[in-house]
Amino acid sequence: MKRKVITTSDGSTSIEMEEWGETYHSIHGAIQEARHVYIERGFDKIATPEIKVLEMGFGTGLNAFLTLVEARKKNKVVEYHSIEAYPVTEEESKALNFEALYDISEDEQLFNQMHQCTWDTTHQITSAFKLHKIHNTFEEAVVNQEFFDVIYFDVFGYQFQPDLWSVEIFQKVYDALKSGGVLATYACRGPIKRAMKQVGFTTEKVPGPPGKREMLVAYKQ
Numbered sequence: 001m002k003r004k005v006i007t008t009s010d011g012s013t014s015i016e017m018e019e020w021g022e023t024y025h026s027i028h029g030a031i032q033e034a035r036h037v038y039i040e041r042g043f044d045k046i047a048t049p050e051i052k053v054l055e056m057g058f059g060t061g062l063n064a065f066l067t068l069v070e071a072r073k074k075n076k077v078v079e080y081h082s083i084e085a086y087p088v089t090e091e092e093s094k095a096l097n098f099e100a101l102y103d104i105s106e107d108e109q110l111f112n113q114m115h116q117c118t119w120d121t122t123h124q125i126t127s128a129f130k131l132h133k134i135h136n137t138f139e140e141a142v143v144n145q146e147f148f149d150v151i152y153f154d155v156f157g158y159q160f161q162p163d164l165w166s167v168e169i170f171q172k173v174y175d176a177l178k179s180g181g182v183l184a185t186y187a188c189r190g191p192i193k194r195a196m197k198q199v200g201f202t203t204e205k206v207p208g209p210p211g212k213r214e215m216l217v218a219y220k221q
């Protein structure tokens with residue numbers, strides 16, 4: 001499917017799936033949404049000095065990049081695993097402007113490293129941030145059990161990919177999460193909440209980012 005790089009209302013870039021008119025992030029602000037949903041409602045809720053993150057959908061790498069920035073600010077050590085079946089091209093990743101919007105030395109080439117590093121191997125991006133990108137589908141990927149503190153559930157909307165918001169996929173991420181772990185997602189539909197509850201999550205509706213009234217956070221007891 002054809003994709004194009006777009007600019008959202010906060011000045012940060014994203015990607016649009018042209019046939020669907022579906023964007024990887026909110027058109028009201030990609031960075032604004034990603035920080036609100038995944039950093040503030042997910043990553044920041046974990047108090048331990050070492051945090052293991054599992055992301056469903058590496059896409060533009062925005063969530064990985066923002067997690068690295070946040071981890072630096074808070075002196076956290078992160079191991080970040082991310083599943084993606086349809087990686088962006090080099091041309092697309094070079095057109096994304098996230099790093100330029102942050103006060104990060106260009107010499108480090110952090111965002112570039114995240115995209116250029118090979119799949120299915122663990123890479124030390126900085127001394128405190130390990131990245132393991134898994135090139136596979138959510139359905140087929142095998143992930144560690146009871147290993148992750150936080151899950152960023154960032155798949156395309158329910159109206160486009162309802163099968164990815166299913167009991168089977170939520171069971172996979174529930175099993176991957178440690179007890180006390182948290183899952184954050186931008187979505188809030190009834191069937192999504194019901195599928196989460198069916199596998200054992202406790203769910204909570206919380207205010208969404210600008211342009212979205214509510215989003216879901218789910219906890220594993």
Ligand SMILES: C[S@@+](CC[C@H](N)C(=O)[O-])C[C@H]1O[C@@H](n2cnc3c(N)ncnc32)[C@H](O)[C@@H]1O
Pocket residue numbers: 023024025056057058059060061062063083084085086087136137138139154155156161
């Ligand atoms: C909403 S976008 C992800 C956004 C990403 N987290 C970011 O910050 O750019 C959803 C992602 O899921 C990927 N995807 C779609 N179907 C998939 C599948 N069945 N298995 C794995 N990845 C899939 C897409 O290629 C896309 O990168």
